[in-house]
Amino acid sequence: MAEWTPKLVVAAIDFGTTCTGYAYSLTENYKNRRLKIMNEQLWPGRSEIRGQAPTSILFKPDQTFHSFGFEAEKQYKHLALFKKEKEWFFFKHFKMILHHTENLTLETDLESANQRSMKAIVVFTAALKYVADHVYETIKRTHGYMDKSNIMWVLTVPAIWRDSAKMFMRKAAKEADIRGDQLLLAVEPEAAAIYCKELAIRIVDQHGRNFLKHFNPGEQYIVADLGGGTVDVTVHEVTIDGKLKELHAASGGPWGGTTVNNEFWKSIEDAVGTETFAEFRLEDQLGWIELDQEFEREKRSYGPKTEGTHTFRIPPFFINRSKLNRADIICKKHDNSDNSIAVMQDHFVIHATKMKEYFDTAIDKIKGHISKLLQKEELSKVSLIMLVGGFAESRVVQNKLRCCFEAKHVFVPPEASGSVLKGAVMFAHNPNIIAERISPWTYGVHTRKVFNKRVHDSGRKVTIGGKEYVNKAFDKYLEIGQSVVVGEDSPCHIYRLINSRDHLAFWKVYKSEKKDPLYCDDKGVDHIGDLVVKLPADKGERNWKLELRMTCRGTELEASVRATDTEYQFEEKTTLKFLRSDFDYELVPGDVFNE
Known part of the structure; x- marks a missing residue:
């Protein structure tokens, strides 16, 4: 993460699943009025100053950026109206791919609304660049010209995200011309706290x-x-x-809120049948967008005392399909109970009781x-x-x-x-406001440890240079539930690196819900990334002594390594690599020995 340095402006972007927004404040103003934060937003495609823009993005057939937010949704509806959308790429609610994808890479694909694919990194980068440029223009328009180097950016991320998802957002921000030393990540609920x-x-x-x-x-x-x-x-x-x-x-x-939308769509799918629903999602993009927007409006206005019914215009696709097949729009029989979906004059009619059920799953x-x-x-x-x-x-x-x-x-x-x-x-103005965090996992690295018959399995014993070791031993740095003082280094762990190939020292980094895993290949121990240090290439083969420390500074793990031998020493901070596509070298476990 970036070292904190004062900037003239702090600008935050909340890149959400449903909506995207921003806020900023001048450092000079923040000193005296911490709550004086500007978050009035005028988005293109929207005439009035109001809240956030929908997280929707549209790309041309050649995969170049076209529009974001309100403009993207308006243009895609126009394309769908004239049946010209099939070669375009429209994405909505796409942030969730970072939560659901375990093996996230820079090659991960993202499926558009009309089931076409683009690289997720391209989509996220274009969205972040558009929003950052929009914020920058807003600041200039309000406060006069300001060089981009005078802005500290902060990007919000869900607390439950994997480290690979956070690293992915950093990569996208870098590609969007947000420098790494001008970017902080803020955990969303922590920021709210x-x-x-x-x-x-x-x-x-x-x-x-x-x-x-x-x-x-x-x-x-x-x-x-x-x-x-x-x-x-x-x-x-x-x-x-x-x-x-x-x-x-x-x-x-x-x-979150899209859970309610998903329940609504499940009920429509149940009503019309899975096959018909799948064809609708692919063939009638205009109908899908308009029905989705109608439901979103009803969802937001629905209250605990709401009674009666909610009506939604049935997309023409279903009406035409029913006429073609000479069948009812809803193939299954539905009675007039409060839990059913009825059809009246080309409208879906949903009782308030059914609407309540849509919320129940999430609540x-x-x-x-x-x-x-x-x-x-x-x-x-x-x-x-x-x-x-x-x-x-x-x-x-x-x-x-x-x-x-x-x-x-x-x-x-x-x-x-x-x-x-x-x-x-506020967090970007003063990252030290968070004094302690609780480690959500036990974190450690792979190493070779001296064999201890009272602790280690004899079947794992190997003899190297006349000494007995165990491979893939788990060397713990942070324990699950441990209170970690922000910015305080973990105790120093010392290793020996013998016969370094390609002048690289590396550790595989693991996490576990166990307090004291013995081995990195135990059940419930997951490889999450790598820690790599490049050693001086002109020093030949050396017996390096490596002193490794980890720390929680801000919202991300960091590490520092001090390497010495009899004639040479150096120290550097290094970044933990959590994206699989970052691993552009061959990892050979067991090169590092625990001292």
């Missing part, structure tokens, strides 16, 4: 009295970031110096997850649950969670969807 800490929130006590509550030292609170794709939950305590201490590793799952997952957290002894003093993110603005979600957690204060800040952005700006 930073912003929420600065608020004076209105609380109603058990006697019905209103009062303002500030976050004092010792205060413990949960922040649940309910986004479009994912739900991220963090728990923090305010320290005596006003910083934040993480009490539990960030957690969550893919239970039940969120409730269950937070309930499990609150049962933990170390979180028994949590007094407040903050709901942020776009999905948190749903009145149904708010009502259900308040009813479920009556013993706690459930609070939704004004502009819940903007809390992450504002907190990300």
Whole structure:
């Protein structure tokens, strides 16, 4: 990650599954008014200043960028109306590929709405470049010309993402002309926690009295970031110096607002049949977009007291198909109960009770997850649950969670969807505001260790140079659940590198839910990346002594290596490589010996 250096402006981009937004503040203003953060947004294709733009992007047939956000959706609908969309590439809700893809690489493909493929890195890079350029032009228009080198960028990422997904976003940002030394990554719920800490929130006590509550030292609170794709939950305590201490590793799952949309589409698929639905998704892009937009509007307006029915115009595809086959639009019989989908005058009619069911899947997952957290002894003093993110603005979600957690204060800040952005700006102004984090995994590296018959399996014993070792031993640096002081190095581990090939020292990096894995190939131990150090090529074969330290600085793991022999020494910081396509060398485990 970038070393923090003061810049004239901090600009944050929240690249979400459903929507994308930005916020920024001048460093000079931030010194005196921390909450003075600009996040009014005027996006092309939208006449009024309002909230975020849809995370939709359109590419021409030659895979060059065409448009983003409102403009992309408008243009793609126009293409679909005249049946010209088949050679174009339109992507919507594409961020979730980074959450779902385990073996993410720069060659990973992304499927468009009309089932055509492009490289995911090309799509993300184009989107980030467009948004960053738009933000830059907004800053210049408002405050006058400013060189790009005077901007510190901060990009928000879900807390539950793999390290490979975070590295992927860094790669895309670099390709989008955002320099690595001008980029910070901010964990979304953590950013929201930073912003929420600065608020004076209105609380109603058990006697019905209103009062303002500030976050004092010792205060413990949960922040649940309910986004479009994912739900991220963090728990923090305010320290005596006003910083934040993480009490539990960030957690969550893919239970965001698009879960509701997916349930709606499942019910339509069930109604019309899988084969017909698949043909509709491919052949009637205009109908799909318009129905999706109609449902999104109804979803956002739906409340806990909403009664009656919701109507959606049936796409012409289904009407034409039913006439062609001389069959009903909905092949299955549906009664008039509240849980059915009816057809009336070319409209799908869905009862409010059915609409409620669409929300239940996501809400039940969120409730269950937070309930499990609150049962933990170390979180028994949590007094407040903050709901942020776009999905948190749903009145149904708010009502259900308040009813479920009556013993706690459930609070939704004004502009819940903007809390992450504002907190990300504050984090970039002062990354040291996070004092401690909890390690979500046990992290370690591969090495050869001296064989110990009381610990190691005899079947793993190898003899090298007259000494007995075990291969693929797990050398632990951080333990799951361990409190890690941000910026503090782990204890130094010392290794020997013998007969280095290609003048490279490397360690395979592993993670595990176990506290003390013995071997890197144990069940539940996963290879997540590599740590590589290039040794001086002009020094010939040497017996290097390597001192390795890891640290949590900001939101990412970093490492430093000091290499010495009898005549030479050097020290460097190195980046952990989490993307498989970064591995442009042959890894031969066992070159590194634990001393």
